[in-house]
Amino acid sequence: MEMEYDFAFFGEMFFRTFSLWWVILPAIFLGLVVGAIPGFSAANTIIILLPMTLAMDPEIGLTFMVALYASSRMGAGIPAILVNIPGTAGAAATPLDGYPMTKNGRGQQALAMSFTASIAGGLLTTVIALFSLPWLSQIAYYLHSVEMIVIMFFGISLIATIAAKDTLKGLIAGFFGLMIGFIGTDVVYETPRGTFGFLELYDKVPLIPALVGLFAVSEAFAIIENRSIVSENGLSTMKKSSWAKTFEGVRIAGTKWWHIIWNSLIGLIIGVVPGAGAAIASFVAYQQSKTFSKTPELYGTGHVEGLIAPESANNGVTSGTLVPLLVIGIPGGATAAIMLVVLQFHGVTVGPDLFMTSPELAFGPFMAMAVTYALMIIMVLPLARYMSNITVVSTVYMAPIIIAFTLVGSFVPRAYLFDMNLALIFGVIGYVARKTGYHVAAILIGVILGPLMETYFLRALRMSEGDIMVIFSSSIGNTLWVFLIISMALPYIIEKRRNKDVTIVTND
Amino acid sequence: MVFNLVKKNQIQDTESRSIGSELIIPIIGFFFTIYYFYTIIDAPWTAQVAAFIVGALLIMFIIIFIIRSVKSINMGHGSLNFENLIKPKALVPKRLIILGITIAFIFIVPHLGFTITTFLFLAIAMMVLNNFQNKRFIIFLSATLSLGGYLLFIVAFDTRFPAGPFEIFMKGFF
Incomplete structure (x- = not known):
């Protein structure tokens, strides 16, 4: 069956999504709030609200999550600019020029510039991703079991090398996650494996308790170390923000339109790569913006381009991370991984077939993102001034709320008490991982990819009558193996060259 | 730029790592993998292969990490304690x-x-x-x-x- 995607189809989809404004508006508001809380994220919030999203119709639930995700990206820039504390890692490059602007008495302008760059960048890349999806989805038809095995390895290795500071730790976390993902009965022979005798694990490790434990519970135990999320200096800085010169900020950002387009496209491309994400994209954007700038010496002193580059790039990532999720079923990041969990809970299989069977679910997230950015234009500027006040909520109240609501949330899908215990065990693993430099996102993506990888292995082996060399039998697969090896080796080569340079300079 | 790299290296060298706590995840991973292998010994070949490949790679990474950790301890860059897990x-x-x-x-x-x-x-x-x-x-x-x-x-x-x-x-x- 061939399906036509024309302007009429997209127009109908847009209005269909726009009719869900009653879901999108509260999600935007919530996303801005949680995005502004350092150490908190859209992923954590979606986990906390899982009982609600699981109870919703999949299309409405997905729209809610996407709107929250997109707006939280923008919310993360607020404390980054005002108090030099990025709300998420994706906004880590924002304070480099945003905070000096605040110190120079241009905080309000900086916020307005940040919002303009975020909305314009996010909207543009969403539209590009939306119209290129039908072609991107065709790529997936060339990917069979063998290629998918390599892609799974690719995804986990990229997350290991990019997300973690120490590649070896990233690989250990990712492969440990894969092994956890193998728990349960095998697809063909239904032999129980690695279940510790628990019947509740025969049907694989349930993903929601894993998510809750690794992200929310471990985070709650970690944040109680500080009385408040914001430092004393940050608190006094926040009290000085005002609403003057907002429109001047929008105008200044508008004059840098080419800069916004270029950097948001960098974000989109990096976002499509599983495991890359906003933190990498914003630093890459900042770095290249400075490199090609006529005034590189102004970067770091409160330069407009230095603020616009990371903000438009990290919003470009938002639509990019959804592309691998919907086209090949591999989540591009933690939030996309949670969306995958919710879709799986509703029995929706993500991949190229989704564009034929449920186009409203396949294109829906991008439409939701476009509508979200459109609504944020009128909503965000008057609201954002007050959003950063949430950062002063004490961890004394924050941590118990996170633990109580997320643990009960892990009980909901299967109604097993066992799942709450499992969430707590994952919470302890997540806490140890956070404290010792292992990335919890790598473990989680391993848990998600484990069963998929095994299924592709089994299919490939059955077709090749048990010949293990089948994983090297496809030219696309072999090309991907080469890329995988290069991507693994490159960071070491670069690091070695850097160390060599350092040694030479030190000896001189 | 180069000066920063030297400085960064010096900082990394002077910071003492809590290698005991860093070994917790690899050790859990190692024993879980061995246990997993034990549960699939009698399973058909096709049901074993994915776990054997991934598990073998995981054990290889863990062994490299342990060797690296021992080297760090010997060079005085870390100690076998659990400091960063329990602090403050x-x-x-x-x-x-x-x-x-x-x-x-x-x-x-x-x-x-x-x-x-x-x-x-x-x-x-x-x-x-x-x-x-x-x-x-x-x-x-x-x-x-x-x-x-x-x-x-x-x-x-x-x-x-x-x-x-x-x-x-x-x-x-x-």
């Missing part, structure tokens, strides 16, 4: 109490239901973390949140939260 030490008792309350929460919630158990958990945990100050505010906040959660998740969204005496009693009204 002053918070260890509170953290253990919260863990204990969380375990109790899991075991009590099927009997007392979501609303009552959440109220008790929030009130006790917040009081412990707040050194038993602002008791009235904490009780008010805990009651508001647990009732709000009940109204949102159970009444509005009909979510399968654990039901107890409060939920059964309130069923007559909603």
